[in-house]
Amino acid sequence: MSKGSRRSESGAIARRLKEGRGQGSEKSYKPWLTVRDVPSRGLSVRIKGRKTGRVHHLLSQLELSYFLMLDDIRASCVMDIREQFPLTPIETTLEIADMLSIPHPKDPKTGEPIVMTTDFLVIVTSADGERRLARTLKPSADLGSPRVIEKFEIERTYWETQGVDWGIVTEREIPQSLVGNLRSLQGCWDADNLPAVAVPQIERIEAELHRALSDKSIPLFQAALDCDGRLGFENGTSLAVAKYLIATRRWDIDLHQPIKTEENLHILVRGHGSTEMAPER
Known part of the structure; x- marks a missing residue:
């Protein structure tokens, strides 16, 4: 050498x-x-x-x-x-x-x-x-x-x-289901990635989505589209907010179950919970 x-x-x-x-x-x-x-x-x-x-x-x-x-x-x-x-x-x-x-x-x-x-x-x-x-x-x-x-x-x-x-x-x-969900939510925690029109309306959109999803027969994508229509947003705006709510844990759900927009979303808690994923693997 x-x-x-x-x-x-x-x-x-x-x-x-x-x-x-x-x-x-x-x-x-x-x-x-x-x-x-x-x-x-x-x-x-x-x-x-x-x-x-x-x-x-x-x-x-x-x-x-x-x-x-x-x-x-x-x-x-x-x-x-x-x-x-x-x-x-x-x-x-x-x-x-x-x-x-x-x-x-x-x-x-x-x-x-x-x-x-x-x-x-x-x-x-x-x-x-x-x-x-x-x-x-x-x-x-x-x-x-x-x-x-x-x-x-x-x-x-x-x-x-x-x-x-x-x-x-x-x-x-x-856990593959967990990671699959985290991949789909990648970057969704950052409000800067939301449509600009949605940022000042997050609380209103959250309330509308939660009300719609209380009907367990309504899938997430339909609840989001209906919300966009009622509030005059482009299609996809309310769905982006829903992902933001999940990623920031405003909506606490079981992330070990795949998130499917064609199904109703089961919200365990509205607000921040205390569940912790241990990294010591």
Whole structure:
């Protein structure tokens, strides 16, 4: 390996550190890797977080599913979500790999060691105070790979030395109906995404929709269309407000049951409840 290649790799690490990658918290946090740093097959996504107020960089659809669970208002114990978190300094993981007699991950082009990352470092609160949870996302089909297990062992040992709870999350731990609903509600919590005409009328629309849905024979889409007609809105306005009400938990529903607009919507509670989705999977 040429000295130029070694300088190039160490230079990339130094550049990311100088940019503040892997540093900060909440809105000021910058992930070590962004969607532009990693080759994509159309699976990477940038998404604005409700809890941090910043754009998150997610490198797989599995990461997106888990993120939506963490960022949902019902996961009220989650205070901060830091994706693509670096295991730095790199000397620590190099020492761990050497101790375990496991090859450290390298850049395939330069052959130089790279900074390892954990998909999510989650900050949660509980009765015992603030805790950090490190979570790695991986399809269950990949768990049979010896190399995957080797890298997991480096990662697990790193977090063990930091006193941080580390774990693996696969698609088996992610409720598909819940995530399907969260995907359909993605961004609906942000009032800026509502039709402008609806924003000052949210309370009126909510009352009209709730009254209509009290008739259990009326499906959600019909209640929304009727509401649009009565209030003189374009079709789709009241349905957008209904999704906003669900996403902000003004309407509390069972998100483990698929939301079907062709069916009546069963509202459990009007207003904010206290149900919490635990992220410790």
